[in-house]
Amino acid sequence: MTSIVDLDRKYVWHPFTQEQTAPPPLPVKSARAASLFLEDGREILxxxxxxxVTVHGHSHPKIAEAVGRQAASLEHVIFAGFTHEPAARLAEALIGALPRPLSRVFxxxxxxxxVEVALKMAWQYWRNKGVTGRRLFLAMQGGYHGDTFGAMAVGRTSGYYGPFDELLCEVAHLPFAPTWDGDAGVAQREAMTLRRIDDVLERHGHEAAAFIAEPLLQGASGMNMCRPEFLSAVCERMxxxxxxxxxxxxxxxxxxTGTMFALEQAGVAPDLVCLSKGLxxxxxxxxxxxxxERIYESFLGETFYTAFAHGHSFTANPLGCAAGLASLEVFKEEDTLGRIARITASNRAWLAELTQMPGVTRPRALGSIAAVTLGSEAGDYHAEIGATVRAQCLSQGVLVRPMGNVVYIMPPACVTPEELKRAQGVIADVLRNTAPMYVR
Ligand SMILES: Cc1ncc(COP(=O)(O)O)c(C=O)c1O
Known part of the structure; x- marks a missing residue:
């Protein structure tokens, strides 16, 4: 019989992968809690x-059960002109968990x-109000927002979109002020950065249709964190x-990031919030x-012209909504945020050890995420060290996906102290062994 890997190699095209040089994909048979189980019997943390995307761990029985139950009664229904209980209840729960004036779930x-929906809503908001001069999006340098066209435009500086550059709409990118544990210069750097942001706003503020940012943590461009004070100062300016x-x-x-939403830590109430992955x-x-409500109300009118003419076949899929609702219950029942606080404490102690090693810099921890930069001061997505660390960790049963010379860990809330210690230990050993690649 043809193996799964052979079938895959023959017919499948994988995301974010150079198919010519990538090693064969690992076939996964099942997953539970923090572990993946491969076809060949290996277990990988x-x-x-x-x-x-995983929040509580893989295949959580309560969520699996909720999805199964939902599948047996209503698997999908068109969401224009129809609604259903899981969608309405999940929307209620999300609005309850987010700050006012957020009030409508799309x-x-x-x-x-x-992200695409948020950008389009902000753009049409101004058109619906009869304002035509707001034609520019503002975004943070290094921000990543996804791979569709609007998302690529605002995430242009994350460095992934070279071949598409000439197709992307106009965006002004504002400087970001990253910080890390023990960073003494942060307040001064933030003040300088805010002055540069003020300059951009003086020139372009009145032309801006919207500002988009990843709150507190720029993930895909290298787990760059900023202080809540910086985020709230930027939003105030907007x-x-x-x-x-x-x-x-x-x-x-x-x-x-340790709170249900990162925006809570900055005390910011935005006009639009984008959610997915852990949803x-x-x-x-x-x-x-x-x-x-101000965005939503601008779309109301007597004709379809001001309506939001956007939708997807699987909008508000009942299975997804049922999973979302069950996940929110698990947050309460298992004190997920408490679990994450314990992961943060463990990660901080681990980072303190790691940064004793030469060449390991910029330790930073937030919620369940901890990251370090290897060698050079800045993140370098193409640094070879990332692939080496990933392969060596994998061979010892730990899945991490460094972004070039930025190595990070992001365990699910269910990880046991023993599993976390094991993963941290494997990564530390690998960094020790690979030091000649990044210590200059
Ligand atoms: C902050 C942020 N926005 C948007 C996206 C895009 O999400 P998706 O891959 O589900 O399209 C990502 C994906 O990593 C992300 O990290």
Whole structure:
């Protein structure tokens, strides 16, 4: 019989993969809690939450049961002109968990569509109000927001979109002020950065249709963190120019940064929030763009012309909504945020040890995420060390996906102290062994 890998190699095209040089993919048979189980019987600790989607761990029985129950009664229904209990109840729960003035949930399918929807809503908001001069999006340098066209445009500086550059719409990118543990110069760097942001706003503030940012943590461009003070100072400036703020919580949402949403730590109430990944705890592809009442109301009118003419076949899929609702219950029942706080403490102690090693710099921890930079000061996505660390960790049963010379760990909330210690130990050993590659 043809093996799964042979079939895959013959017929499948994988994401973010150079198919010519990548090693064969590993066939996974099942997954439970923090572990993946391969066809060949090996167990791998998933310390990347399978592209940042798993929240409570794989195949959580309560969520699996809720999805199964839902599948037996209503698997899908068109969401224009119809509704259903899981969608309405999940929307209520999300609005309850987010700050006012966020008040309306628009469902879609993945993180990129959540962002695309937010950008389109902000753009049309101004058109619906009869304002035509707001034609520019503002975004943070290094921000990543997904792979569709609007998302690529605002995430242009994350460095992934070279071949598409000439197709992307106009965006002004604002400087970001990263920080890390023990960073003494942060307040000064932030003040300088805010002055540069003020300059951009003086020139372009009145032309801006919206500002988008990943709150507190830029994930895909290298786990760069900023202080809540910086985020709230930037958002305050946007308010002064009446620029709608979009916070992309696709990665940071659902406990990842230690609070349910990262925006809570900055005390920011945006006009639009993008959610996906952890929304269904990693069970089903689903997203939501949550809008403030002022955005929603601008779409109301007597004709279809001002309506939001956007939708996806699988909008508000009942299985995804059922998973989302069950996941929110698990948050309460298992004190998921408490578990994440314990992971943060363990990660901080681990980082303190790691940074004793030469060449390991910029330790940073937030919620369940901990990261270091190897060698050079800045993140370098193409640094060879990333692939080496990944391969060596994998051979010892630990899945991590360094971004070039940025190595990070992101365990699910269910990880046991023993599993976490084991993963941290494997990564530390690998960094020790590979030091000649990054210590100059
Ligand atoms: C902050 C952020 N926004 C948007 C996206 C895009 O999400 P998706 O891959 O589900 O389209 C990602 C994916 O990593 C992300 O991290």
């Amino acid at each position: 998933d310390m990347a939450c399978s592209w940042w 469902y879609s399918d993945n993180g990129s569509t959540a 308010r002064a120019y009446d620029i709608p703020v979009i916070l992309d919580e696709v990665m940071t949402g659902f406990g990842r 269904t705890a990693g069970f089903l592809p689903m997203a939501a763009t949550v809008a403030s």
